[in-house]
Amino acid sequence: MQTLPGFRDFPPDSCAARNYIFARWCEVARRYGFVEWEGPVLEPTELYKKKSGVEIVDQLFHFKDKGEREVAMRPELTPTLARVVAAHEREFKKPLKWFSIGQFFRYEKQQRGRLREHFQLNCDIIGEADLAGDVELVALCIDVLRAFGFSEKDFVIRISDREFWTDFFREKNVPPDRWDELLQVIDKSGREPRERTAEKLGDLADLVFATLKSGGKSKKLDKLVAGLRERGLADFVSIDVGIVRGLAYYTGIVFELFDRAGKFRAIAGGGRYDNLISLLSDGAVSLPALGFAMGDVVLGELINETSHAHEAMEKAIANDHEIDIYIVIAKEERRADALRHIQQLRDRGYRVDYPLTPTKVARQFQTAEELGARVALLFGDEWPQVKLKNMATAQQELVPQDRVLAHLQAQVSLSS
Amino acid sequence: MQTLPGFRDFPPDSCAARNYIFARWCEVARRYGFVEWEGPVLEPTELYKKKSGVEIVDQLFHFKDKGEREVAMRPELTPTLARVVAAHEREFKKPLKWFSIGQFFRYEKQQRGRLREHFQLNCDIIGEADLAGDVELVALCIDVLRAFGFSEKDFVIRISDREFWTDFFREKNVPPDRWDELLQVIDKSGREPRERTAEKLGDLADLVFATLKSGGKSKKLDKLVAGLRERGLADFVSIDVGIVRGLAYYTGIVFELFDRAGKFRAIAGGGRYDNLISLLSDGAVSLPALGFAMGDVVLGELINETSHAHEAMEKAIANDHEIDIYIVIAKEERRADALRHIQQLRDRGYRVDYPLTPTKVARQFQTAEELGARVALLFGDEWPQVKLKNMATAQQELVPQDRVLAHLQAQVSLSS
Numbered sequence: 058m059q060t061l062p063g064f065r066d067f068p069p070d071s072c073a074a075r076n077y078i079f080a081r082w083c084e085v086a087r088r089y090g091f092v093e094w095e096g097p098v099l100e101p102t103e104l105y106k107k108k109s110g111v112e113i114v115d116q117l118f119h120f121k122d123k124g125e126r127e128v129a130m131r132p133e134l135t136p137t138l139a140r141v142v143a144a145h146e147r148e149f150k151k152p153l154k155w156f157s158i159g160q161f162f163r164y165e166k167q168q169r170g171r172l173r174e175h176f177q178l179n180c181d182i183i184g185e186a187d188l189a190g191d192v193e194l195v196a197l198c199i200d201v202l203r204a205f206g207f208s209e210k211d212f213v214i215r216i217s218d219r220e221f222w223t224d225f226f227r228e229k230n231v232p233p234d235r236w237d238e239l240l241q242v243i244d245k246s247g248r249e250p251r252e253r254t255a256e257k258l259g260d261l262a263d264l265v266f267a268t269l270k271s272g273g274k275s276k277k278l279d280k281l282v283a284g285l286r287e288r289g290l291a292d293f294v295s296i297d298v299g300i301v302r303g304l305a306y307y308t309g310i311v312f313e314l315f316d317r318a319g320k321f322r323a324i325a326g327g328g329r330y331d332n333l334i335s336l337l338s339d340g341a342v343s344l345p346a347l348g349f350a351m352g353d354v355v356l357g358e359l360i361n362e363t364s365h366a367h368e369a370m371e372k373a374i375a376n377d378h379e380i381d382i383y384i385v386i387a388k389e390e391r392r393a394d395a396l397r398h399i400q401q402l403r404d405r406g407y408r409v410d411y412p413l414t415p416t417k418v419a420r421q422f423q424t425a426e427e428l429g430a431r432v433a434l435l436f437g438d439e440w441p442q443v444k445l446k447n448m449a450t451a452q453q454e455l456v457p458q459d460r461v462l463a464h465l466q467a468q469v470s471l472s473s
Numbered sequence: 474m475q476t477l478p479g480f481r482d483f484p485p486d487s488c489a490a491r492n493y494i495f496a497r498w499c500e501v502a503r504r505y506g507f508v509e510w511e512g513p514v515l516e517p518t519e520l521y522k523k524k525s526g527v528e529i530v531d532q533l534f535h536f537k538d539k540g541e542r543e544v545a546m547r548p549e550l551t552p553t554l555a556r557v558v559a560a561h562e563r564e565f566k567k568p569l570k571w572f573s574i575g576q577f578f579r580y581e582k583q584q585r586g587r588l589r590e591h592f593q594l595n596c597d598i599i600g601e602a603d604l605a606g607d608v609e610l611v612a613l614c615i616d617v618l619r620a621f622g623f624s625e626k627d628f629v630i631r632i633s634d635r636e637f638w639t640d641f642f643r644e645k646n647v648p649p650d651r652w653d654e655l656l657q658v659i660d661k662s663g664r665e666p667r668e669r670t671a672e673k674l675g676d677l678a679d680l681v682f683a684t685l686k687s688g689g690k691s692k693k694l695d696k697l698v699a700g701l702r703e704r705g706l707a708d709f710v711s712i713d714v715g716i717v718r719g720l721a722y723y724t725g726i727v728f729e730l731f732d733r734a735g736k737f738r739a740i741a742g743g744g745r746y747d748n749l750i751s752l753l754s755d756g757a758v759s760l761p762a763l764g765f766a767m768g769d770v771v772l773g774e775l776i777n778e779t780s781h782a783h784e785a786m787e788k789a790i791a792n793d794h795e796i797d798i799y800i801v802i803a804k805e806e807r808r809a810d811a812l813r814h815i816q817q818l819r820d821r822g823y824r825v826d827y828p829l830t831p832t833k834v835a836r837q838f839q840t841a842e843e844l845g846a847r848v849a850l851l852f853g854d855e856w857p858q859v860k861l862k863n864m865a866t867a868q869q870e871l872v873p874q875d876r877v878l879a880h881l882q883a884q885v886s887l888s889s
Contacts, residue, residue: 058520058556058753061544064513066557068564069571072510088819090796090826090844094488097480097590098514098576099534099546104474118515118544120536123580128477128534130515130546140474141482148484150843152829155485160514164539174513189829200819287809288816337474380506393703400704403504403616410506413568413605427566428506 063165063173073377075176077370078353078360079158081204082178086156089197091180094155096137098162102127104136104337113304116163118173130162134179135306135330135348136337142183142346143338151184151344171322172354180327181348183334188277190347191310191329192284198314198325198349199285199293206366209292211359212324216282216312217300219328221275225268229261237305243269244301273298281310306330310347316359324359325351379429381469383448384411385421387437394458395436398443401462407469422446432469434461479581479589489793491592493786494769494776495574497620498594502572505613507596510571512553514578518543520552520753529720532579534589546578550595551722551746551764552753558599558762559754567600567760587738588770596743597764599750604693606763607726607745608700614730614741614765615701615709622782625708627775628740632698632728633716635744637691641684645677653721659685660717689714697726722746726763732775740775741767795845797885799864800827801837803853810874811852814859817878823885838862848885850877 060066067075083093102119119129131137134157142153157179165171180197182190195214202212222243226236239258243265246254255262278296285291294312302311311328315321327349335343360366382402386395395411402409410428412421418435425433425448435444442455445464456464476482483491499509518535535545547553550573558569573595581587596613598606611630618628638659642652655674659681662670671678694712701707710728718727727744731737743765751759776782798818802811811827818825826844828837834851841849841864851860858871861880872880 058517060513060556061515061517061538061542062540064515066513066553066560067511068557068561069508069510072573073508075511076509084822087824088822090824092485092489092794093492094485095483095491097476097482099477099480099578099590101474101477118536118538120534122477122534124478126477137482140476141484144482145484150840154826157488162515174515185829187830193829196816284812287812289813290816378508396700396703397705400612400706406500406504408503408506410570413601413609414603424566 061173063167065172065174069378070374073374074357074370075353076377077373078205078356079176080373082156082158082201082351085197085201085204086178086180088200089154089180089193091154091156091197093157094141095157095159096131096134096141098131098160099128100131100137102129104140105129105132107337113163116165118162118164132161132163133304134159134161134177134350135181135304135333138179138181138183138348139334139337139346142344143334143342146183146342146344152190153181153183155183156180176353178351179348181346183346184344185347186331186345188280188310189284190345191281192288194327194347194349195281195294195312196285196288196290198312198327198351199290201351202293202314202324205356205360206369207359207363210317211363211366212293212314212316214294214312214314214325215297215300216278216294216310217273217296217298218275218278218310219301219307220277220309221273221298222301229264231261240301241303243299244303247299269299272296277310302326302328306333306336308332312349314351320362321355321358324355325349375429380408380410381431382407382409382465383421383425383428383430383433384409385418385425385433385435385437386412386416387418387421387435388440389415391436391440394440395434398434398436398458398461402465405462405466407465432465477589479583481588481590485794486790489790490773490786491769492793493789494621494772495592496789498572498574498617498767501613501617501620502594502596504616505570505596505609507570507572507613509573510557511573511575512547512550512557514547514576515544516547516553518545520556521545521548523753529579532581534578534580548577548579549720550575550577550593550766551597551720551749554595554597554599554764555750555753555762558760559750559758562599562758562760568606569597569599571599572596592769594767595764597762599762600760601763602747602761604696604726605700606761607697608704610743610763610765611697611710611728612701612704612706614728614743614767615706617767618709618730618740621772621776622785623775623779626733627779627782628709628730628732630710630728630730630741631713631716632694632710632726633689633712633714634691634694634726635717635723636693636725637689637714638717645680647677656717657719659715660719663715685715688712693726718742718744722749722752724748728765730767736778737771737774740771741765791845796824796826797847798823798825798881799837799841799844799846799849800825801834801841801849801851801853802828802831803834803837803851804856805831807852807856810856811850814850814852814874814877818881821878821882823881848881 117129122128160176162174242257300313307328308331309329313323314325329347331345384395399409433446441458445456446453533545538544578590658673716729723744724747725745729739730741745763747761800811815825849862857874861872862869
């Protein structure tokens with residue numbers, strides 16, 4: 058019995074690494090005043106069929122359930138967000154600042170940095186049309202990476218604007234019904250042969266290539282960078298109108314986060330989707346919105362390849378498994394006394410472990426060390442005194458059994 | 474667009490309630506020295522077909538994926554655990570003490586306390602045959618409930634032993650190939666008419682009914698209760714051999730946790746499954762094991778109906794949304810200065826929010842209050858001084874702008 062291709066098991070070390078990423082995500086989102094929410098992992102397939110590009114639907118894990126409903130394991134969160142916001146928006150003051158950490162699924166060809174499931178941080182601001190919202194969102198995305206120890210030398214956010222291109226098309230008299238198709242072509246232009254892109258662009262090819270090469274000029278994008286400069290974050294971004302994002306629902310600023318070395322796929326991406334909530338609620342609720350998603354897989358690869366970021370994670374993994382106190386039972390006659398103390402210590406919040414069955418004392422101390430215990434308490438011949446050993450200094454002292462709790466509370470602070 | 478029947482959205486309040494439950498689960502499991510792990514939510518259907526009773530397979534969300542694999546959204550964690558342990562057991566010292574918090578899926582008729590998805594805490598001890606493992610596990614299950622403020626007046630764990638019944642069958646010369654079927658009948662006996670059970674039990678009916686009525690006698694169960702008594706936890710359990718658990722793979726002690734008032738379905742259940750790992754690894758790895766699972770839905774209902782437990786949760790929900798500092802921008806000329814401070818404060822770990830666009834000062838203070846800010850910092854006419862308002866006492870003071878950080882670090886501790 059194997060895991061399905063593209064799916065992961067998380068034994069304790071992998072789970073601690075995952076939790077380390079989740080904790081940073083959560084912590085930084087909260088610093089920005091975002092509150093957490095979550096949606097279902099199974100949704101009506103229609104939710105994705107109607108709102109996203111065809112590309113996504115081909116990649117769904119979708120099926121007919123026992124009630125003959127067409128359902129899909131979610132490939133992304135934004136359509137769910139639009140639905141939940143449309144249903145609940147009156148309960149909240151605008152703008153909403155919401156984040157979510159959850160798992161997403163795509164049936165794709167497996168390749169480096171792309172599995173069939175991954176976890177994503179999603180951060181969205183709903184009900185704010187002003188560019189100040191875009192600045193706040195991009196700043197948050199930058200600070201999430203900074204929380205892992207990354208600097209402007211490690212990553213960059215490439216910022217673009219769909220309106221730059223729609224203005225461009227309008228100016229060149231391209232009919233609006235071709236815009237979406239052309240945006241997809243520009244989106245793919247970095248990943249396919251120039252001739253093929255040129256063919257698809259037709260008359261526009263030379264102009265588009267020249268614009269991509271020059272980087273494009275846009276007052277809105279300059280203003281966005283200026284907003285980040287006020288926060289000291291301008292060095293983390295660069296303007297690149299070649300970024301378009303595949304999803305059809307983006308309407309304004311779009312951005313993608315890459316490692317500077319260019320070794321990995323995009324680590325995060327997002328943008329403005331001002332029409333989606335109205336579209337999904339059939340016009341009942343209309344709110345401007347913007348958001349980004351960041352996956353755990355590529356981020357994890359970047360952490361693993363960046364020594365200072367990797368060290369911080371390894372330390373967190375070690376902490377995750379550590380206990381506070383190991384109880385050494387040197388005499389089986391003292392087991393009942395030891396268990397009473399174990400219960401009291403755990404009641405106080407300490408992480409406590411002990412041998413479930415009779416075990417040699419040397420082996421028990423070895424386990425205490427392996428589990429990262431800061432203190433070992435030995436129940437044996439010294440009873441009614443308990444031998445307390447500081448595992449770091451190897452210092453030992455005898456403590457009367459009814460003083461153990463008070464003694465430890467003065468000495469051993471709780472694991473976080 | 475609606476959620477699928479039996480699936481939940483988690484807007485911020487619901488998500489905070491869910492997180493409150495997760496945090497207690499995680500905290501108590503760690504106190505017991507358990508480490509966290511996780512498996513995939515999608516698995517080969519075969520994993521469940523082979524190992525569980527037929528009852529479960531009928532209730533799966535299962536389908537054929539685009540690669541023609543029969544796959545299922547997991548209905549439970551134990552088969553995955555057996556697979557992961559069989560693959561990784563050599564990396565760990567026995568016994569393993571592992572816990573996991575994740576989502577599970579069953580296509581079932583909807584009823585109170587039973588949706589089509591729910592979250593579960595799973596705690597398992599692997600590699601320990603001694604009854605001491607059973608005591609440790611039941612104690613953990615008790616302490617998880619205690620962490621929500623519940624006492625022995627609120628809930629009880631009914632403890633039983635499959636071996637009690639297999640010994641009974643052996644004594645009555647019932648052929649072993651009928652044991653599983655009879656255990657299922659006993660399991661259902663509390664939920665169906667006595668005549669129906671009697672019919673299925675045949676000759677054994679009178680004896681079984683008498684045993685169920687008397688509660689049964691078992692040295693092993695008495696010893697388990699004695700082990701809990703050593704920890705002061707005996708009042709939380711009662712022996713009840715009517716508890717059998719539906720799943721076919723249990724081999725020894727089994728237990729279920731109920732509210733004392735008997736209003737709800739079982740809140741948790743578990744037991745020993747000493748043969749499952751061997752079965753799933755085709756005999757490659759053989760390890761005794763035991764575990765329990767606790768769902769979030771029934772537990773949530775019990776919390777909501779128990780005033781002191783509900784109060785604690787409400788407080789946690791309020792804390793979840795609270796920020797530390799609200800920045801009031803009284804003069805737009807000061808926005809850039811304010812943003813510089815916002816960035817510095819967030820870098821220090823404070824939760825900070827501010828108006829994205831020009832807003833009346835009174836409205837900003839109102840937002841500060843609504844967001845639970847402990848301090849408001851006003852950037853306005855007083856510049857280069859900043860007005861600091863303690864939101865609880867309404868006391869105000871002027872602080873030079875370059876002293877704001879130090880001043881706050883002395884006054885405002887970080888949100889947890």
